[in-house]
Amino acid sequence: MLDYIGHESLSALADKAVPKAIRQEQPLALADPLTEAEVLAELRALAKKNTTAVQMIGQGYYDTITPPVLRRNILEDPAWYTAYTPYQPEISQGRLEALLNFQTMVQDLTGLPIANASLLDEASAVAEAALFMRRANKKVKEGAILVDEEILPQSLAVLEGRAEGLGFEVKTVNVAHGLSQFEGPVVGLVLQQPGVSGVVRDLSGVIKEAKDRGAMVTVAADLLSLTLIEAPGLQGADVAVGSAQRFGVPLFFGGPHAAYMAVGKGLERSLPGRLVGVSKDDAGQPAYRLALQTREQHIRREKATSNICTAQALLAIVASMYAVYHGPAGLKRIAQRVNGHARSLAASLDAAGLELVHDAPFDTVTVSVPRRAADVVAAAKERGINLRLAGTDAVGISCDETTTEAVLADVVAAFAETLGFEAQLVAADAAEGFELPEAVRRETDFMTHPVFHQHRSETQMLRYLRKLSDRDLALDRTMIPLGSCTMKLNATAEMEAISWPEFATIHPFAPDDQTVGWRELIAGLEEDLATITGYDRVSIQPNAGSQGELAGLLAIRSYHLANGDTERDVCLIPASAHGTNAASAVLAGMRVVVVATAQDGTIDADDLAAKIEANPGKIAAIMITYPSTHGVYDGDVRDVCDAVHETGGQVYIDGANLNALVGLAQPGRFGGDVSHLNLHKTFCIPHGGGGPGVGPVAVREHLAPYLPGDANTWRGGRDVPVAASRFGSAGVLPISWAYVKLMGGAGLTKATQSALLAANYVSRRLSEHYPTLYTGEGGLVAHECILDLRELTAKSGVTAEDVAKRLIDFGFHAPTLAFPVAGTLMVEPTESEDLGELERFVDAMIAIREEIDAVAHNEIALDASPLRLAPHTARSVVEGEWDRAYSREQAVFPGSTTRQDKYFPPVGRIDGANGDRNLVCSCPPIEDFEN
CATH class of the missing domain: 3.90.1150.10 (Aspartate Aminotransferase, domain 1)
Incomplete structure (x- = not known):
């Protein structure tokens, strides 16, 4: 190959192709490579530093049983995890059918006619829903987004961070008191069902009140609960969002998990993310495809209403097949068992004289224990059970599919030991008075399509999965020569650890002393990525490239605001850039100014100078992709960076093409202030049919204070979180960690x-x-x-x-x-x-x-x-x-x-x-x- 193109060595080729002005002088200072056996041994050692426990923290994350037929034949099967986004639908019919199953499941459970093919996590889905209501509401154009005080804390944090960038008001309200407590115009209302405390309420009254005021309504709903609780759409909601995690997807220390979003009829063209629909092929046969592809952000660019260009396809497929395997009756049985355990727990603690925050749980019981909450949590931890500390005076306990009566007995014993009463577990069938309110009980059918009734045995399920995967072309069959979306080997050794229980069953809000191995792995990966890119700090939190872009731009915005540069709101973006660049800039509260492309594909220097001159004191940043989207190393990249720095602006280098830089040039050294990286491209996390992705953000030291904070504890500030959990899609990070070590x-x-x-x-x-x-x-x-x-x-x-x-x-x-x-x-x-x-x-x-x-x-x-x-x-x-x-x-x-x-x-x-x-x-x- 070298002979054919006329170069004597790989080094000589790189020396010729990569401009000398940006070449790094020293080799990468990383540890010596390990063998596959050594990497797996290191991962085993890290895994042993984590402590598995019975996870009853809840707060949007629940332990679940992944049927082995799904774990082995989807999550661990390269036919599924090496597939690309189904932009070529003729060779994607299997994954498209699986995603259509996901959409149908969500539509049926939420009672809304249109659902997308997944979003990134519940918190960002709530934020997307708020933006959706702001653009789709035809009655009230400007006003506040009201939020149920029972919302998950991490969802509120991500929403408030997004609102701060875009300049709209978010106000929490106690919906039990109605909406009259807020007098101004209301664009939308976000409700949580069940609430974070576990409370289950009839929401139809407050939904009607909101609509009477011209507001749209979103319900963030637990999908499993909707087998027993009335669907949001049937209660009048316009939008439903949430997570499908508990449908067979492991906790993964916070992700990746498939979020969902469903909307009412006529709203589909404003829906963010991907939408699978049905058309016909040239022989008139039904055929699946991504519908309304003009909504894709690389087409809408600065006019985009969302920067979502990806999804959690692999996890949505797992969740959909969990529903296919169990069927509606099976899901309802699981929900009834979960609910029975919650009622048993509520009755047992009530009988002991404890005050319950509410008396009609679906899966979560919150108990008032003034000044002793931490002691109860500690006592349960001694028994290998993690509970949720709800302030200093309350304890939350969430039941799930894995909960047993023995676990419930241990929980009651932890309370009894701490508070001094005799432990006694009340059986579910004797737990009278804690049933779901009659007004909220679901009476309507769901998941009536035959696909949810045909695959009850493992044999049937296995053959269905094989039939679908055989319809697709993935990397396990053939080269996928996609430019701009690196599709390369996802080595088996790199993949192996992600489903180990010591990594997969850890709750994102578990105590730090139980997550030592996870945090050591993550810190090591962040350090290695900083070394590779030439930056000073890395945050692994963003769970997609688009979210990495947003995090980087929010950091730039926060930096300028901290310096008093409130007028800096212009983001320069070359015409050839990835479309999500412009969309992310808009969501970060910036104005997009497009810079022309020269004849040779480089940034037009004259046009750049003109745009800078036309916006004195207003340049916040430039976003450039390097090498350029045209597949070329621009020789003048340092000049571009210098020109923007001279204005006081920051340089954002999109890391989508980092596969052409690693070891040869470092964006943090040739002019970049911030970059996002695509671990699902350069660092071998597989695309999974359109997700999971991980988009870490790397920064120079002056931007480090503005890296994303922890949404679970964030209470405002410039470190705006962009994902629900501190480490985003942590569950797939062992893949990239192993790749670097190998x-x-x-x-x-x-x-x-x-x-x-x-x-x-x-x-x-x-x-x-x-x-x-x-x-x-x-x-x-x-x-x-x-x-x-x-x-x-x-x-x-x-x-x-x-x-x-x-x-x-x-x-x-x-x-x-x-x-x-x-x-x-x-x-x-x-x-x-x-x-x-x-x-x-x-x-x-x-x-x-x-x-x-x-x-x-x-x-x-x-x-x-x-x-x-x-x-x-x-x-x-x-x-x-x-x-x-x-x-x-x-x-x-x-x-x-x-x-x-x-x-x-x-x-x-x-x-x-x-x-x-x-x-x-x-x-x-x-x-x-x-x-």
Whole structure:
């Protein structure tokens, strides 16, 4: 490969490609690499420093039983966890069906007709709901967001932080006293059901009162409780949000967990996140796709209403399959058992003369124990049980799927020992007077679709999961050459520890002395990431790249405000930047000013100077992606950084393309003040079909005071939290920790060099067939290249989308389509692919070029060509007479495609416009698929 592109070594290639002005002088000062066995031993040692306990803290997080068939065949199965976001729906039908199941489950339980395919966590979902109500309310345009004082503390903190950036009022209210206590205009009301204390209330009255005042209403609802409690939509709510964590997803020390959001009819076009809908393929067969894709933030940019560009797909799939496996009757039995244990506990403590904060729990009992609460919690801890300390005078106890009568007896004993009474456990069937109020009991059916009734046995469930995964193309089958979204090896050894109980069963609010191993792992990873990037401090909290962007920009905003620079609100963003950059800037309270792109793909220096001159004293920051979104190392990046620093602004370097920098250049040393990193790209956390992601934020020392605080304890200040738990999606951090330890400094550097080699090799191999749009020094690219099809399209009519669909017939996922330049394909081979796979991709692209030429030379009409009719299903080549202008063999075995292991897409090309015109976002009737 080096010979082909004319360089004698990887180091020589890097020396030529990467501008000398930014090259780091010293190798990465990381520990020597470990073997896989040594890494697993180190992880075992860290795991042993954590203390597993019976987790009854609650507050939005509950222990759960992940059925082994789901753990082994989703969470630990590369067919699911190495899949990419389903932007190419023809090869994503399995994960799309699973996500559609998730949406249908949420819609049915919440009583609302439209649900998205998951959000990041409950706290940020509450914040998204508040923003949703602000833009969707047609009656009240400006006013406060009122919040139930029973809201989860971490949700309130994230919402208040978001409100501070955008300048709207958040006011907590006691909804039992009605809304008259607040006299001003109200845009929206956020309620919690059950409340953080465990209280269950009939919310229909306060919902009506809010609506009479023109407000919209959101209910943050526990999904399991909705099998017994009336659905928010049926009580009049416009929006429901919450977490699906307790549907089989481990605690994971706080995440990743799938949040959800459901809305009323007519509100779907304002819904943040992804929405799976049903359309038809070119044969008229039902087919799933992401609907309303124009809502994607890379299209809406500074006009975006949310910066969410991702989801928690893998965890949503686990939760959906938990619901499929148990069915509505099974979920209801679990809920009744949980509720029975809560009533048993309430009756036992009430019989002992203790004062209960409420007497109708679903799963949580809060007990008033003036000045002795900490003693009770300590006594329970001695028995291996974690309870929630609710101030100095109350204790919260949350029951879950794993709770047993023995555990309840131990809890009562902890109270009895501390307070001096004789412990006696009242059985659930004798716990009279603690039943859910009749007015809130659910009478309506839910989850009636056949999919929730067909997979009761493990055999059936296993086969269903296998059937769905076989419909998809993931990294376990083929190279996924997506530019800008690095898809590389997620080594098995790196993945192994995430489901160990010592990591997976730890509550995010567990006492620090029980989380020593977790915190040591996280601190070590943060330190290594700081070393790699050249920054001084790292926060691992942001649970997606978009949230890392937001955290970085909020830090910049807080820094300027702390310095009295209240006028600095302009964020300069190059036209080629990732779309979430602009959306995040808006959410951080900044004004976006777009800087033009020069002919060679770099930032237009003259336009940058003009924009700076037009905004004296107002430049807060510039956001740049490096290497640029065009796949090139811009030689003038230091000049750009210096120009912004001279104005008093800060430099934000988007770390999406860090796979081209590690070991070669450090953004914290060549001009950056802050960067977010994508651990799900450069540091090997798998994409999981569209999440989980982790987007840590790295800063120079002067911004460190403004890194995200702990939402559970935050009470205002400049360290604005962006996620519900202190360490965000901690559960997947062992993957990146292990990757860094396995590679060491030299290995990480070689990986970067190898990524450069692969991209330049593919670019050069395809140069006579598809020119590379942008190149840098010596005609070299960075870790990705943009193949320009626009001239071919002009000559033949064949589009980049035609090429993307035809690649499916060769067994490939398409490169990134039409970003950042329409009519192009952006290819990132990564360092993980060997020469054989690279050559297979090159051969496929050359074969497709020959088909394009046939169209251009009028040898075949475009509409009759395999390009326009791709992809080809097995059904299309075996049913009826073959009357196409090319052979069956060319259709399904093009080029050197193997006969033995051929991948057949389950559907043909999908009609996107039809799906958006006829939006269906829940499981369609089974009859639709009978043909």
